[in-house]
Amino acid sequence: IYISIEQKDQLINYLKEFQNLNFQDYSESSVRRRITKILNELHLKDVNEYIKYLEKAEGARQKFLDNFTVNVTEMFRDPFFYASLTRLLVKEARGGKKIRIWSAGCSSGEETLSIAILLAEANILDQVEILGTDLSASILEKARNGIYKLRHVMSYEEAYQEAGGAHQLSNYYTVDGENVKFDNDIYRSIEFRENDLTTLPPSSGFDVIICRNVLIYFNAQLQNDILNKFAGALNKDGYIALGSKESLIFFQGRNRFSEIKPESRIYKKVR
Numbered sequence: 001i002y003i004s005i006e007q008k009d010q011l012i013n014y015l016k017e018f019q020n021l022n023f024q025d026y027s028e029s030s031v032r033r034r035i036t037k038i039l040n041e042l043h044l045k046d047v048n049e050y051i052k053y054l055e056k057a058e059g060a061r062q063k064f065l066d067n068f069t070v071n072v073t074e075m076f077r078d079p080f081f082y083a084s085l086t087r088l089l090v091k092e093a094r095g096g097k098k099i100r101i102w103s104a105g106c107s108s109g110e111e112t113l114s115i116a117i118l119l120a121e122a123n124i125l126d127q128v129e130i131l132g133t134d135l136s137a138s139i140l141e142k143a144r145n146g147i148y149k150l151r152h153v154m155s156y157e158e159a160y161q162e163a164g165g166a167h168q169l170s171n172y173y174t175v176d177g178e179n180v181k182f183d184n185d186i187y188r189s190i191e192f193r194e195n196d197l198t199t200l201p202p203s204s205g206f207d208v209i210i211c212r213n214v215l216i217y218f219n220a221q222l223q224n225d226i227l228n229k230f231a232g233a234l235n236k237d238g239y240i241a242l243g244s245k246e247s248l249i250f251f252q253g254r255n256r257f258s259e260i261k262p263e264s265r266i267y268k269k270v271r
Helices: 005-018 028-042 047-056 060-068 079-092 110-121 137-145 150-154 157-162 220-233
Strands: 099-104 128-134 147-149 173-176 179-182 190-194 206-211 234-242 257-261 266-269
Touching: 005 028, 005 047, 028 047, 028 060, 047 060, 060 137, 079 110, 079 157, 079 206, 079 234, 079 266, 099 110, 110 128, 110 190, 128 137, 137 190, 147 150, 150 179, 206 220, 220 234
Parallel strands: 099 128, 099 206, 128 190, 206 234
Antiparallel strands: 147 179, 173 179, 234 266, 257 266
8 A cells, every 4th residue: 555645644634624633743754654554453454534434434443553652662772871870870870869851752651661670670660650652552451561572571681681680580479370460569669551652741850761763754844843942841950861863963852951971862951
């Protein structure tokens, strides 16, 4: 199936007007690729058929969000980032300081869970509030449940050790058939909440905002808009952490930040 720019625009305009979903500033190639994937999976020949499907099929809007939003994630991805972040947060937590962290675009929660495990091992998890947000309600439900495929979790062990893990990852979960369930205690400082990055932040007064491998799916203007919102939601001397393929180089407000961990893409708000 070939999705023309006109068909893409037709669907995006429909979603904004009738489904209250705004994807107009997402990357052109990414949007067309994902629409094509959805049509193929549903065996539909064009956007007109898909719009009819959205109007009639039960739960079609949520299914669209689940398929359209990128929910590829894993635990301890880029272990050096987690090691750097943990050292930074341990330093910030000295003297009993409370730290508010926003994990934006957290998907099914693997990143948020990774942070909580390392902070628990550093004995500062009780000083931290972690808010994980995503656009998809169903993917957030998976994050809240803490249930993942055993084969996936076992593959994270090496990265966990490289990130500075103090034990075995299996210390934090119980096995149930092909799945694992992470212990409720590790979630004691975590809250998950729906949020659309293209609108308003869920709140303000954050000390750290982590948004890794999300901005690459947006066009330059939307990236700037979101980064401006992040800057406004950060406390003075707060930090932004981005993915390995992202940076603040083209951010119009980049002079408000100083890059303190270049290899980990961690920036400090300086003005």
